[in-house]
Amino acid sequence: MSPQSEPLNRPYEECGVFGVWGVPNASALTALGLHSLQHRGQEAAGIISYDNQRFHQHKGLGLVGDVFGDSRVTAALPGSMAIGHNRYATTGGTHVRNVQPFYADYAFGGLGVAHNGNLTNAATLKKALVKRGCIFHSSTDTEVFIHLIAVSLYSTVLDRFIDAVKQVKGAYSLITMTPDDGLIGMRDPLGVRPLVLGRIPGYEEGNGGWVLTSETCALDIIGADYVRDIEPGEIVVINENGIRSLRPFGDQGGRFCVFEYIYFARPDSVLEGQAVYETRKRIGAELARESAVDADVIVPVPDSGVPSAIGYAEESGIPFELGIIRNHYVGRTFIEPTDQIRNLGVKMKHSANRPVLAGKRVVLVDDSIVRGTTSRKIVDMVRAAGATEVHMRITSPPTRHPCFYGIDTPEENKLMAATHTLEQMAEAIGVDSLAFVSFDGLYRALGHENRAEGSRRYCDACFTGDYPISLVDKEGNLVVGE
Numbered sequence: 001m002s003p004q005s006e007p008l009n010r011p012y013e014e015c016g017v018f019g020v021w022g023v024p025n026a027s028a029l030t031a032l033g034l035h036s037l038q039h040r041g042q043e044a045a046g047i048i049s050y051d052n053q054r055f056h057q058h059k060g061l062g063l064v065g066d067v068f069g070d071s072r073v074t075a076a077l078p079g080s081m082a083i084g085h086n087r088y089a090t091t092g093g094t095h096v097r098n099v100q101p102f103y104a105d106y107a108f109g110g111l112g113v114a115h116n117g118n119l120t121n122a123a124t125l126k127k128a129l130v131k132r133g134c135i136f137h138s139s140t141d142t143e144v145f146i147h148l149i150a151v152s153l154y155s156t157v158l159d160r161f162i163d164a165v166k167q168v169k170g171a172y173s174l175i176t177m178t179p180d181d182g183l184i185g186m187r188d189p190l191g192v193r194p195l196v197l198g199r200i201p202g203y204e205e206g207n208g209g210w211v212l213t214s215e216t217c218a219l220d221i222i223g224a225d226y227v228r229d230i231e232p233g234e235i236v237v238i239n240e241n242g243i244r245s246l247r248p249f250g251d252q253g254g255r256f257c258v259f260e261y262i263y264f265a266r267p268d269s270v271l272e273g274q275a276v277y278e279t280r281k282r283i284g285a286e287l288a289r290e291s292a293v294d295a296d297v298i299v300p301v302p303d304s305g306v307p308s309a310i311g312y313a314e315e316s317g318i319p320f321e322l323g324i325i326r327n328h329y330v331g332r333t334f335i336e337p338t339d340q341i342r343n344l345g346v347k348m349k350h351s352a353n354r355p356v357l358a359g360k361r362v363v364l365v366d367d368s369i370v371r372g373t374t375s376r377k378i379v380d381m382v383r384a385a386g387a388t389e390v391h392m393r394i395t396s397p398p399t400r401h402p403c404f405y406g407i408d409t410p411e412e413n414k415l416m417a418a419t420h421t422l423e424q425m426a427e428a429i430g431v432d433s434l435a436f437v438s439f440d441g442l443y444r445a446l447g448h449e450n451r452a453e454g455s456r457r458y459c460d461a462c463f464t465g466d467y468p469i470s471l472v473d474k475e476g477n478l479v480v481g482e
């Protein structure tokens with residue numbers, strides 16, 4: 001079950017991180033940054049700031065606006081350095097004690113940490129740490145970092161940090177802050193999860209204005225310029241001495257999560273040099289070339305299907321229409337109370353635009369099919385609005401494997417594409433035809449001739465089962481929290 005107590009009908013995002021160094025009101029900027037990363041996690045939000053003497057923190061369950069909407073909250077988080085986190089629970093439950101950033105008060109000073117992603121050996125490490133006497137306060141794998149730093153035999157915080165990250169395996173982006181080292185950012189050795197560096201103009205004196213965050217949309221909201229992506233395995237240290245880059249893992253080649261382009265990232269973000277919006281349009285155009293069908297309208301399943309549907313419509317010459325309208329104001333609490341209301345969930349989130357659909361042959365463009373239950377409800381809704389034919393086009397290859405790298409997906413036997421043929425899926429969803437973008441089409445849209453060209457640059461394990469990072473806990477049948 002997902003943390004929302006709804007079945008997972010689509011993959012869910014996996015947290016957003018934000019950190020800023022060398023600006024007044026660092027916590028207010030962090031709240032804004034988290035607001036623009038809201039799509040990466042809606043369960044909880046938190047900020048820790050440092051005012052050159054003390055750390056201050058505030059965390060809460062709910063949306064960023066619920067937790068930090070009152071300016072008095074950020075006013076009580078003074079300092080020129082802050083880190084923040086939006087939580088979507090991929091490990092651990094819905095408890096305030098699991099809300100990040102985490103703070104640790106070591107003998108050598110305080111440290112805050114915000115983490116996005118999953119460690120694949122968290123349970124293995126946790127078991128060993130508990131044996132050594134470590135007491136865990138949360139059920140998240142993020143706390144493993146805190147304890148690994150605590151028990152490290154190195155003397156400096158930075159060396160302890162490097163010692164810790166060398167022991168973990170997984171897909172993650174990390175931002176930590178300490179009084180002596182300043183802001184420390186890191187991406188996992190294969191760069192599966194994103195982390196970008198930006199700078200706010202006007203703070204160059206004193207080397208201030210640096211920002212680390214999951215996506216460039218969080219730079220835009222605070223008026224920061226994009227500088228570059230943090231490289232896979234790179235550690236950056238930002239303080240009054242400037243910005244320093246360390247590469248303790250060497251160059252292992254990147255395997256960025258391809259699903260960030262398909263679905264997770266905000267369309268106005270630029271990831272690894274590729275604009276998400278344009279990439280989605282190109283995937284839609286590839287789909288149109290690969291699986292053309294006679295139709296009257298191209299209709300996106302909002303919101304992530306919109307850019308791809310535009311690309312499909314442009315390539316096919318068939319008009320793009322908003323045949324499904326999304327209600328942006330549906331709260332999760334509405335969906336939870338009773339089975340009857342939960343079953344209405346799709347209609348509460350989406351409604352059919354009858355004048356656009358009635359009497360038309362419709363191509364629906366969506367990003368993925370997970371369990372297939374949402375797709376079925378949307379197709380039924382479009383038919384009930386009078387569509388004469390419904391064809392579904394999916395902008396990812398079939399999702400046949402779960403993600404162990406920080407994206408919440410159901411187990412394999414709950415994934416429709418793992419248990420059904422294409423024809424069976426089409427029948428179960430109730431469409432006249434169903435097609436997924438091919439691997440080569442997807443890779444062409446990402447600027448590669450095909451998937452086999454050169455060294456692969458992406459993680460695509462949820463489509464291929466080819467997991468680039470070893471699944472240590474899974475192989476040992478260990479679960480975080482045990």
Ligand code: SF4
Nearest residue numbers: 257403405459461462
């Ligand atoms: S398994 Fe899929 S969702 Fe998970 S990191 Fe890899 S590409 Fe992304």
